[in-house]
Amino acid sequence: MKLLSFIHQGRETWGAVVGDGVVDLGLAMPQHASLADYIASGEYAQAAQHVEGLAPAAKLADIRFLPVIPRSEKIICAVRNYMDHHQEVLAAGMQRELSEQPPIFLRVWRSQCAHNEPIVRPRVSESLDWEGELAVIIGKGGRDIAEAHAYDHVAGYACYNDGSVREWQFHAKQIASGKNFESTGGFGPWMVTADEIAPGRELKLETRLNGEVVQSSHTGHMIFSIPKLINYASTIFTLTPGDVIATGTPAGVGWSKKPPRFMKAGDVCEVEIEGIGVLRNPIVDQD
Numbered sequence: 001m002k003l004l005s006f007i008h009q010g011r012e013t014w015g016a017v018v019g020d021g022v023v024d025l026g027l028a029m030p031q032h033a034s035l036a037d038y039i040a041s042g043e044y045a046q047a048a049q050h051v052e053g054l055a056p057a058a059k060l061a062d063i064r065f066l067p068v069i070p071r072s073e074k075i076i077c078a079v080r081n082y083m084d085h086h087q088e089v090l091a092a093g094m095q096r097e098l099s100e101q102p103p104i105f106l107r108v109w110r111s112q113c114a115h116n117e118p119i120v121r122p123r124v125s126e127s128l129d130w131e132g133e134l135a136v137i138i139g140k141g142g143r144d145i146a147e148a149h150a151y152d153h154v155a156g157y158a159c160y161n162d163g164s165v166r167e168w169q170f171h172a173k174q175i176a177s178g179k180n181f182e183s184t185g186g187f188g189p190w191m192v193t194a195d196e197i198a199p200g201r202e203l204k205l206e207t208r209l210n211g212e213v214v215q216s217s218h219t220g221h222m223i224f225s226i227p228k229l230i231n232y233a234s235t236i237f238t239l240t241p242g243d244v245i246a247t248g249t250p251a252g253v254g255w256s257k258k259p260p261r262f263m264k265a266g267d268v269c270e271v272e273i274e275g276i277g278v279l280r281n282p283i284v285d286q287d
Contacts, residue, residue, distance in 0.1 A: 001192075002191070003191050004016075004022065004035070004068060004191070005035050005069065006064060006065050007063065008063050015057070017190055020060055021058060022056055022063055024058075035069060039138075039242055042139075042140070045195070064117075065114040067112045067188060068135075068189075069137060069242045073243055074243045075112070075185075075246065077104060079104065079175065079248065080223075081223050081248025082248055082249060083223055084221055088253070098223070102224040102229055102232050104232070105175055111183070111184055113186055113187070115279050116281070117186075117281065118282050118284040119283050120183040120283075121264065122165060122184075124168070125166075125181075128163060128166075128184065129165075129262055130163065130164075130207055130209065130214065130215070130269050131164055132205055132206070132207035132249055132271035133205075133247055134159070134160065135160035135187065135246050135247070136230070136244070136245040137243075138244070138245070139154055140155075141153070141239050144235055145239065147225075147231045151194070151227065153230060156191035156194050157273075158187060158189075158279075159186075159278070160186065162179065164184075164253075165178040165179075187279070189280075196275065202218045203273050205271070208270045208272070209261075209267060214252050215249070215250055216250075217252075222247060267282070
């Protein structure tokens with residue numbers, strides 16, 4: 001199933017994609033205030049049964065998408081987690097060594113934006129870069145989760161664009177300042193439940209800028225696997241349902257190109273992941 005958060009007739013809700021429409025499960029199941037609550041209940045595993053007999057509330061074209069989980073407690077992002085991206089960083093002149101443990105940082109939820117909503121280039125920068133990524137949505141929470149059991153804690157997967165404000169990222173070794181400008185991280189359009197994606201399946205990932213392919217890779221090139229990321233993060237803090245792990249980006253970011261190339265107002269950036277869908281965001285300048 002494809003589950004999503006959205007606004008319909010001025011009301012924030014959540015539901016499931018059926019054909020070219022969306023079933024409003026938030027209306028049908030008011031005991032769950034949000035998609036994160038539905039995931040936490042464990043009932044999302046029966047989503048196919050829950051939509052049976054329910055008519056779509058609207059066409060997908062007529063809703064306003066929200067980030068899949070609009071206000072996650074934690075958005076955990078992996079750094080340089082594809083070998084080809086690590087190599088392009090070195091080729092571009094940065095001195096970075098492979099670490100023994102996954103380097104991570106945190107995003108705040110206000111730094112995200114939904115499918116079809118604009119990624120905003122902040123007025124203080126002209127170096128807004130794309131980073132197409134696979135996002136993992138946590139279903140069952142936990143602490144000290146063993147790698148062998150990590151996939152039991154995954155509710156589903158989504159597309160992510162970890163938009164990066166490069167010169168702010170490079171202000172210090174800690175890169176969070178360049179990763180948390182408001183409305184720079186695309187997240188959507190929906191999550192595909194984990195039963196549709198076999199654990200460890202290699203998924204093709206492609207990022208396009210104005211229709212031109214700028215990143216093309218697959219998730220098999222990750223340095224640290226999804227189970228390792230879950231294990232590592234859950235050693236630090238308790239993972240909770242609706243938490244998000246953005247698993248890193250492959251080669252092809254704009255900063256590494258010669259000359260560098262960045263997103264600007266009027267551009268459209270798309271992240272497509274096999275078996276999940278296409279996340280689309282126009283680029284605008286901050287007012």
